[in-house]
Amino acid sequence: MRMGYVRVSSKDQNEQRQVNKMRQLGIEDRYIFVDKQSGKNFDRPQYQLMKQFVREGDLIYIDALDRLGRDYDGIIKEWKEITRDIGADIVVLENESLFDSRKFKSMGDMGKLMEDQFLSLLSYVAEQERKKIRQRQAEGIAQAKAKGKTLGRPKKELSTEQTALLKELYPLWKAKEITAVEFMKRLDVKKTRFYEIIKEYEKVR
Structure with missing residues (x-):
């Protein structure tokens, strides 16, 4: 069975681009799992639902590694659980030439070593990007406060x-x-x- 996992960071962001990619691969809508949630951890309803469905021999597509998550240790743990413990495979469309777990499996122990190295590098990059986003958000809030701007919903004027x-x-x-x-x-x-x-x-x- 082929599945697609889609994630955007907030409800305001549009997931349609990722969903369209999955449809173009011939994945049925009922097997496209969409979360609108931060990638800081894996406690996401649709991700957890997908893991209940996935079985040995299944194939999961994701648009980019950071759509899977942005936590270094979490990405590695989840990847290994799906590909090695469950026996399914993952393809990262953005880096398909590098990140197709089927290729690593065909290379035996050497493939595992290469997979671990690539995964560690890109997981680290994904986590660092999340930290940069949080830092930029904090700096933006601090600057807005310094300029006297009020954050949050605008106050409703009196009638x-x-x-x-x-x-x-x-x-x-x-x-x-x-x-x-x-x-x-x-x-x-x-x-x-x-x-x-x-x-x-x-x-x-």
């Missing part, structure tokens, strides 16, 4: 009605004629957003 209510109820709240809970309910906002609004309002009054 005209809410703004009018804020002006009307603020002095009553300050005079303790209404509670903060009542004030929040009238404005129809959560506690955290309520105090953000009050802070902003007091700055411009």
Whole structure:
């Protein structure tokens, strides 16, 4: 049986390019396993499901080694478990001339040695790339904060009605004629957003 494993790092990324490659190889959609998750570990639902299906003699295609994962030790462990313990094979389309476990198997013990060396090198590269991505993300967040940019979802602006209510109820709240809970309910906002609004309002009054 031939299977395809596809992975993108997040739900926002498009997996279609990889899926199309698998279809072009004649792999049925039901045997194309797609995860939208980081490659930092192998606790991915579709990957684990694929491993339940795979049997000796099966062939798994992946687009690139880093689609399998980005953890050095994990990549080597999973590769060996599939190709040596289970007895299936893996083909990495990006480096098909180097990474086709069937070729290494045909070379006997020398093939195992060569496979281990190539796998160690490319797994190391994949892990280093993951570390670079995390570093770039951290640097980007730090720069954004330094420039005073707010990260996350943009704050929802108050409606005209809410703004009018804020002006009307603020002095009553300050005079303790209404509670903060009542004030929040009238404005129809959560506690955290309520105090953000009050802070902003007091700055411009």
